[in-house]
Amino acid sequence: MSMKQILIGLTSAALLSLSMAVQAAPIKLKFSHVVAENTPKGQMAIKFKELVAERLKGKVEVEVFPNGQLFGDNKVLEALLLGDVQLASPSLSKFKKYTKKLQIFDLPFLFNDMAAAEKFQQSEAGQSLLKTVEKKGLIGLGYMHNGMKQMSASKPLHVPADAKGLKFRIMSSDVLAAQFEAVGATPLKKPYSEVFTLLQTKAIDGQENTWSNIRSKKFYEVQDNITSSDHGLLDYMVVTSAEFWNGLPADIRTELKKALDEAVALGNKVAAEKSQSDKQAIIDSKRTKVIELTKEERQQWVDMMKPVWKKFEPIVGKDLLDAAISANK
Ligand code: LMR
Numbered sequence: 200m201s202m203k204q205i206l207i208g209l210t211s212a213a214l215l216s217l218s219m220a221v222q223a224a225p226i227k228l229k230f231s232h233v234v235a236e237n238t239p240k241g242q243m244a245i246k247f248k249e250l251v252a253e254r255l256k257g258k259v260e261v262e263v264f265p266n267g268q269l270f271g272d273n274k275v276l277e278a279l280l281l282g283d284v285q286l287a288s289p290s291l292s293k294f295k296k297y298t299k300k301l302q303i304f305d306l307p308f309l310f311n312d313m314a315a316a317e318k319f320q321q322s323e324a325g326q327s328l329l330k331t332v333e334k335k336g337l338i339g340l341g342y343m344h345n346g347m348k349q350m351s352a353s354k355p356l357h358v359p360a361d362a363k364g365l366k367f368r369i370m371s372s373d374v375l376a377a378q379f380e381a382v383g384a385t386p387l388k389k390p391y392s393e394v395f396t397l398l399q400t401k402a403i404d405g406q407e408n409t410w411s412n413i414r415s416k417k418f419y420e421v422q423d424n425i426t427s428s429d430h431g432l433l434d435y436m437v438v439t440s441a442e443f444w445n446g447l448p449a450d451i452r453t454e455l456k457k458a459l460d461e462a463v464a465l466g467n468k469v470a471a472e473k474s475q476s477d478k479q480a481i482i483d484s485k486r487t488k489v490i491e492l493t494k495e496e497r498q499q500w501v502d503m504m505k506p507v508w509k510k511f512e513p514i515v516g517k518d519l520l521d522a523a524i525s526a527n528k
Pocket of ligand 1: 233290345370408412
């Protein structure tokens with residue numbers, strides 16, 4: 200054998216082992232979200248990572264980036280489409296650029312409780328909404344709960360007139376803007392990562408969020424009052440990109456979906472617990488005053504905010520709205 204033949208032989212052996220190594224490299228899956236780890240979504244992401252490590256060892260590796268470390272919610276869907284992350288779970292209020300139909304979930308006082316939200320999401324109408332992001336190259340893998348939103352402010356909010364003239368941070372949703380405008384307040388669309396500082400420096404007067412977000416991000420330490428209003432829903436859609444998802448081997452895709460469904464079930468359980476325990480922890484902290492509304496006071500908020508539905512009914516569609524309303528029964 201000539202030297203040349205030996206060299207060719209060695210090179211092809213090296214190339215072969217290299218290609219085998221490349222084939223065997225695990226699929227990397229980056230999961231980016233904006234909340235703390237001790238929240239329903241934070242716990243769901245950790246559970247998903249654990250399940251995948253257990254069941255798809257050496258085949259798929261999940262990396263979780265909490266607290267907006269990697270991307271804020273204004274960038275994460277774009278990042279999914281660019282392949283910079285593979286999984287995200289933004290609130291349903293943050294999909295405006297991708298579909299207007301999800302605006303239904305922001306309508307104030309639409310769902311009486313989380314059971315109604317769950318019933319609607321699992322209904323045919325609710326499931327059809329997951330598909331509305333498909334034309335933009337995203338795949339809605341399912342819903343996940345956080346819970347009902349509460350309003351916090353520098354001054355006590357008992358009736359809508361108390362909110363008049365105040366500045367509230369909102370997620371990037373036109374429904375939420377209309378909701379605060381309906382009570383004479385000024386809504387400001389700001390990223391989640393900026394809320395604490397905006398409240399602390401009094402650049403804004405208030406915000407709306409769930410008990411777990413208010414606690415984990417310490418908003419209650421910089422807000423003197425929180426009204427237990429349950430006036431709207433903060434839930435999520437778990438999304439991936441069609442390019443990534445459809446490019447996966449079928450057996451891996453099935454395992455990932457199974458792990459995700461189990462992680463979401465755990466996240467939903469955490470959400471239900473935290474809606475009680477985080478509220479109680481905030482009350483016990485004595486750092487803020489938690490206001491319970493009388494029936495009459497709450498009705499005033501309903502009367503002022505509910506007319507917002509009319510404006511968005513043509514966008515979300517009457518059938519869908521009727522389906523959501525009927526989930527309360
Ligand atoms: C917010 O921006 O207030 C929420 O969407 C944060 C979250 O993901 O719960």
